[in-house]
Amino acid sequence: MNRRVFLTTTAAGAATFAFPAVLRAQSKDPIRIGFPAPLTGPFSAIAADMKQGAELAVDELNAKGGILGRKVEVLIRDDQLKPQVGAQRTQELIEKEGCQFIVGGLAAHVQMAINEQTKKAKVLFISTSQSDEISAKPDTSPITFHEALNPTITSRVVGKWVMENLGKKWWIVYADYAWGKQNNMVLSETNKKHGGTVLGNTPYPLGSAEFSAHLPKIQAAKPEVLVSCTPGADNIAFLKQVKSFGMHQQMKIAQPLHWISVAKQGGPELYQDIYGGMNFYWELQDGNPDVKRYVDSFQKKFGTPPGEYGVYAYSAILEVARGSELAKTTDAEKVADALRKSPAYNHFKGKQWWRTCDNKSFQDMWILKGRAPGKTKGDWGLLEVVSRVPANEEFDRTCAEKGLA
Amino acid sequence: MSDISLAALAAQVFTGLVLGGIYVLLAVGLSLIFGLMTVVNFSHGALYMLGAYFGFVLVGRTGSFLVALVLAPLLVGVFGLLVERFLIRPLYGRSPDDPLLLTFGLSLVLVEAVRMIWGKFGMTFDPPKVLGGAVNLGFTMFPLYRLFVIGVTAAVLIALWLFLVKTPIGLVIRAGSRDPLMVRALGFDLGRIWLLVFGIGSALAGLAGVLAGPMRGVYAEMGVTMVIESFVVVVVGGMGSLPGAIVAGLLIGQVVSLTTFFVPKMAEIMVFIFMAAVLLIRPSGLFGEAGLME
Numbered sequence: 001m002n003r004r005v006f007l008t009t010t011a012a013g014a015a016t017f018a019f020p021a022v023l024r025a026q027s028k029d030p031i032r033i034g035f036p037a038p039l040t041g042p043f044s045a046i047a048a049d050m051k052q053g054a055e056l057a058v059d060e061l062n063a064k065g066g067i068l069g070r071k072v073e074v075l076i077r078d079d080q081l082k083p084q085v086g087a088q089r090t091q092e093l094i095e096k097e098g099c100q101f102i103v104g105g106l107a108a109h110v111q112m113a114i115n116e117q118t119k120k121a122k123v124l125f126i127s128t129s130q131s132d133e134i135s136a137k138p139d140t141s142p143i144t145f146h147e148a149l150n151p152t153i154t155s156r157v158v159g160k161w162v163m164e165n166l167g168k169k170w171w172i173v174y175a176d177y178a179w180g181k182q183n184n185m186v187l188s189e190t191n192k193k194h195g196g197t198v199l200g201n202t203p204y205p206l207g208s209a210e211f212s213a214h215l216p217k218i219q220a221a222k223p224e225v226l227v228s229c230t231p232g233a234d235n236i237a238f239l240k241q242v243k244s245f246g247m248h249q250q251m252k253i254a255q256p257l258h259w260i261s262v263a264k265q266g267g268p269e270l271y272q273d274i275y276g277g278m279n280f281y282w283e284l285q286d287g288n289p290d291v292k293r294y295v296d297s298f299q300k301k302f303g304t305p306p307g308e309y310g311v312y313a314y315s316a317i318l319e320v321a322r323g324s325e326l327a328k329t330t331d332a333e334k335v336a337d338a339l340r341k342s343p344a345y346n347h348f349k350g351k352q353w354w355r356t357c358d359n360k361s362f363q364d365m366w367i368l369k370g371r372a373p374g375k376t377k378g379d380w381g382l383l384e385v386v387s388r389v390p391a392n393e394e395f396d397r398t399c400a401e402k403g404l405a
Numbered sequence: 406m407s408d409i410s411l412a413a414l415a416a417q418v419f420t421g422l423v424l425g426g427i428y429v430l431l432a433v434g435l436s437l438i439f440g441l442m443t444v445v446n447f448s449h450g451a452l453y454m455l456g457a458y459f460g461f462v463l464v465g466r467t468g469s470f471l472v473a474l475v476l477a478p479l480l481v482g483v484f485g486l487l488v489e490r491f492l493i494r495p496l497y498g499r500s501p502d503d504p505l506l507l508t509f510g511l512s513l514v515l516v517e518a519v520r521m522i523w524g525k526f527g528m529t530f531d532p533p534k535v536l537g538g539a540v541n542l543g544f545t546m547f548p549l550y551r552l553f554v555i556g557v558t559a560a561v562l563i564a565l566w567l568f569l570v571k572t573p574i575g576l577v578i579r580a581g582s583r584d585p586l587m588v589r590a591l592g593f594d595l596g597r598i599w600l601l602v603f604g605i606g607s608a609l610a611g612l613a614g615v616l617a618g619p620m621r622g623v624y625a626e627m628g629v630t631m632v633i634e635s636f637v638v639v640v641v642g643g644m645g646s647l648p649g650a651i652v653a654g655l656l657i658g659q660v661v662s663l664t665t666f667f668v669p670k671m672a673e674i675m676v677f678i679f680m681a682a683v684l685l686i687r688p689s690g691l692f693g694e695a696g697l698m699e
Contacts, residue, residue: 041626044525176670202669207630209621210424213665213672216416216545233527237622240529244548244620246539265526 030071031330033058033317034093035104036114038081042207042233043106045261046309050106050128051076052302053310057317059301067321068328074317075099081106081207083113090117100330103316105129106309107206108178115144124332126319128312130154130257132182135360135396137403143332145339145359147316148309149279151182153395154256154365158277159190159227161367161387166252166275167224168196173214173238174229176203183229183256199223204230209237215245225252235259236266243270258368261307263382271370271382278366280308280349281383294348305380315347352391357399362391416545417666418659423551425658426558430613431631432638432650433565434606440582440645441602443501444493448508449635450628451515452607456481456614457623458519461530470533470619474557478611485607489600497599512628519625527624554616561612562651565605569647578602582645637676641683643693653691 035054037047058074066072075097079086086105093099094117102118102125105111111129118125119141126145133139135146162170172187174180180203188198199221202214211230218226226247230238235255242248258276282305285292294314298306322345324330326338336359343354352363368383376382399405431453438446459480463473492511496503531537532550539546569575581588581598589595614628621627638657642649657676664675683691 040520040525042527042624045527048525204669205673207626209617209627212420212423212551212620213417213662214669216413216420217666219416219545220410220413233622233624236527236529237620240622241548241620244537244539244550246546246548261526266529269531270529 028070030073031067031101031324032093032097032099033072033074033320034090034097034099034102035074035076035313036079036086036089036093036102036110037076037104038106038110039076039078041081043081043231044233045265046232046259046307047106049261049307049310050104050313051310052298053306053313054103054317056298056301056310057314057321060297061318061321067324068330072317072321074103076104079105079107079110079114081110083110086110087113087117090114091121094118094121094123099123101126101320101332103128103320104313108133108182112139112178115139115141119144122332124320124323124335126316128309128316130179132397133178135358135402140358140402140404142359143336145316145319145336145354145361147319147361148312149277149363149365150360150396151179151256152186152397154277155183155186156190156395157365157389158254158256158275158367159187160194161277161389162225162227162252162254162275163191163194163196166254168194169222169224170196170198170227171200171202171218171221171223171225171251172198172227172229173202173204173211173218175206175208175231175234177206179231180206180229187227187229187256206231206234208234211238211241212245215241215247219245219247219250223251225254228253228255230255231257232259232262233265235262236270239266239270239274248273258370258383259308260305260380260383261309263370264380268371268373268376268382272372274370275386276368278308278368278383279363280306280311281366281368281385282306283377283381283383283385284349284366288349290346291349311348315345315352318347319345355393355396355399358402358404360396362393362396364391365389412544414666416542416547417662419542419545419547420551421659421662422655423554423658424661425655426555427613427617427631428635428638428657429562429651429654430558430609430616431635432642432654433562433647434609435635436639436642436645436647436650437578437602438606439639440647441578441585442493442497442599444504444508444603445501446508446603446606447505447632448488448511448515449606449610450630450632451512452481452485452610452628453614453617453631454519454623454625454628455484455515456611457618457627458523458614459611460615460618461528461623464530470536474612474615477615478608481611481614482604482608485610486600486604488607489603493603494596494599512632516625516629523625525625527622529622530618532619550619554620557612557616561609565609574598574601634676637680639690641680641690643687643690645694646690646692649690649692 037050039047054074058072061072077089105114105127108131111127124143127134128148130148132150174184191198254275258278263271282295285295323335323339327334340356367387369386456477459477460473536550536553539548638653642653660679665672
């Protein structure tokens, strides 16, 4: 070893040890996480929450020195709620922008198109969409993970609760696409299993603003519970019209999910006494330090409480980081193996875990009810917690049922 | 059929009447503009959306739905005047594709502008408290506000009818849509008439938007499907025919409503099947005159 080489290597070594991790992270190429989400259209409010959750996760990661000593970037792209656009954005994120990971997707059908691209490019994908197919054959893959709840879990949990607490004669209205159809199917099964009757099922095209033509028939059938699978902006139009027909005085209204950003748009009058399931609600911070920490840092950064889809984005990005650190690489298969090898994690609300046979995340969920106007807590406190349902693999289909035995 | 389903069917027809009313307001404007100016106005859906946003803002500012109901369509009408004067007028005498492309582009610009000004999220505003509840029609509970929409639509159509039939300007408008060359030869300034007609058409779209806002919510993309369905109405009624737009609008409202009742999955596509069937029997639409498009 000559003197020059000695000097440069020791200097570099000294620099490596002397500089804080943050600076070191900036000296290498960043790790890029591509994030397709429907920023425009009827799901825009929910997608905005996801964007914020993703940004918070990246901020926190970079503050701690990034992933594997490299800075982290998240590239958020509008999939316009269209499968072909989602596929195209994903392809661009991977091929043109060099993303090592893809996280995101909100609408089930768009997320499937994203997954096709990540499988093809051998890039790890953590889906934050509610979908049954994503963790089942033929769509899933060893490098496809699913952070969100799915229609089977939400509809079994909410369906059972509705049967026990609200009534057994139902009418189901559902958006006619992957998520809606899956919920309708599981809700109908759950109703039957618990000895109820489904008086009718009404599909409608996703993104509709006009529901009035569906309503007289439902009114005439007199169900005890109207179960509505009307996501995003559809939810507001649907509830507005249901209430304008006076139907909330004739029947209870429940939905597999509540979306707080949508509820805030609709206002307390619209959401009063509407029941629904949720994976997260900011008021859970009372008595849950994990939730409190997350809500505090979100509130500090964005000035509003977090919603229930932002947490999926946040948690999924932190899982990308955890997997990469465990595997000491960004290689999709090795990161996936590492996550399966140590499947338990807790980023914002308590323990969650990956089921290793289908890469599906299991987590607690809650049943909530809309508060009466005047009883809300600020702009965002529209809902009150009615019941907590602890995580349980039995709520989902088994891996054998998913073709993954 | 049992009594219950007859009652439900009656309720269904009523529901269809409201859907039809909104279609009629949009289609009458479209048809008026096309009949007189042979302009296929693709920005009509965006004008509908603007009406809803103006309504939202005005209700917020003034607290009065009535003020919004009157002012928002007027504002959209004024906006329509500006569009005709500065964007469409330079394109007269050119191929009909040019204004079509221009108005299509304009609709994209308007949607994006609205997203920039009011954000990507939808918004809502409520009908006035007096119209908030539901009334018992004997066979069903029906929202009072929807009855109000039927009433306003009927009143506006009657006023438009009187304007076109009883006033001198109305006479010129009707003559202009029959034979623009002859009307010019008689010494009328058709440019002014076109301006006026585009303004009226825009205002009607704006009115449809304000009326729809409290029922459907307000969001930037709300006009995208409406403009397509309204074109279907215009084509079914006969391009350029006002009675056609009215009859076809009400018919399509019933088609949507009744298909939803019997086979909900078919409701969307049935509109197009209906159009195809009408065009097979009457290629120029129900009230259309052959040759207008050539």
